Amino acid sequence: MRSFKTKGIIIKRRDFNEADRMITVYTKELGKISVKARGVRRITSRRASHIELLNYTSLSLYKASQISILVEAQVINSFSEIKNELTKMGFAYHICELIDGLCPEGQEQSQIFTLLKNTLNELSLTDGEELLFVVHDFEIELLTLLGFWHKRPESSRELDTHQFIENILERKLKSHRIFSKLH
Numbered sequence: 001m002r003s004f005k006t007k008g009i010i011i012k013r014r015d016f017n018e019a020d021r022m023i024t025v026y027t028k029e030l031g032k033i034s035v036k037a038r039g040v041r042r043i044t045s046r047r048a049s050h051i052e053l054l055n056y057t058s059l060s061l062y063k064a065s066q067i068s069i070l071v072e073a074q075v076i077n078s079f080s081e082i083k084n085e086l087t088k089m090g091f092a093y094h095i096c097e098l099i100d101g102l103c104p105e106g107q108e109q110s111q112i113f114t115l116l117k118n119t120l121n122e123l124s125l126t127d128g129e130e131l132l133f134v135v136h137d138f139e140i141e142l143l144t145l146l147g148f149w150h151k152r153p154e155s156s157r158e159l160d161t162h163q164f165i166e167n168i169l170e171r172k173l174k175s176h177r178i179f180s181k182l183h
Contacts, residue, residue, distance in 0.1 A: 009120070022035070032105045088123055
């Protein structure tokens with residue numbers, strides 16, 4: 001099966017070569033995958049807007065020797081409510097960094113995909129101080145699904161999730177600087 005279709009949320013992107021971009025997509029059936037999007041940095045690219053960070057997108061891919069190549073993309077949900085508000089965007093970036101850092105590539109984990117999608121939907125609809133609770137609940141649920149946390153919910157409220165996650169990753173979170181300025 002060289003050509004295939006999937007749906008996923010863009011959690012990371014970086015420029016590659018002169019006109020290409022590497023994107024990291026979290027899908028329900030494939031888990032985290034890396035995709036090379038050829039030519040999307042050109043002004044004439046029709047696919048560029050469909051593979052922006054946080055977009056829930058339908059993707060047509062071609063499996064090359066080691067990596068998937070983007071053939072076509074169509075946005076399902078752009079989460080514009082998040083992108084229109086700096087605070088929500090900072091929290092969403094933090095969520096994407098956690099998924100990228102804690103989840104291994106190529107391992108199907110549909111519960112984590114559902115958690116990510118539901119959390120982004122909830123983040124879209126939430127305002128003010130409640131955003132902190134949405135993000136903290138996401139962190140606890142992600143750690144639980146990945147097997148890093150298994151304590152009772154009462155003890156989860158006191159957990160310093162940032163320190164805990166940084167110890168697991170053995171590095172500082174990039175989003176922590178943004179995150180600390182938002183609350």
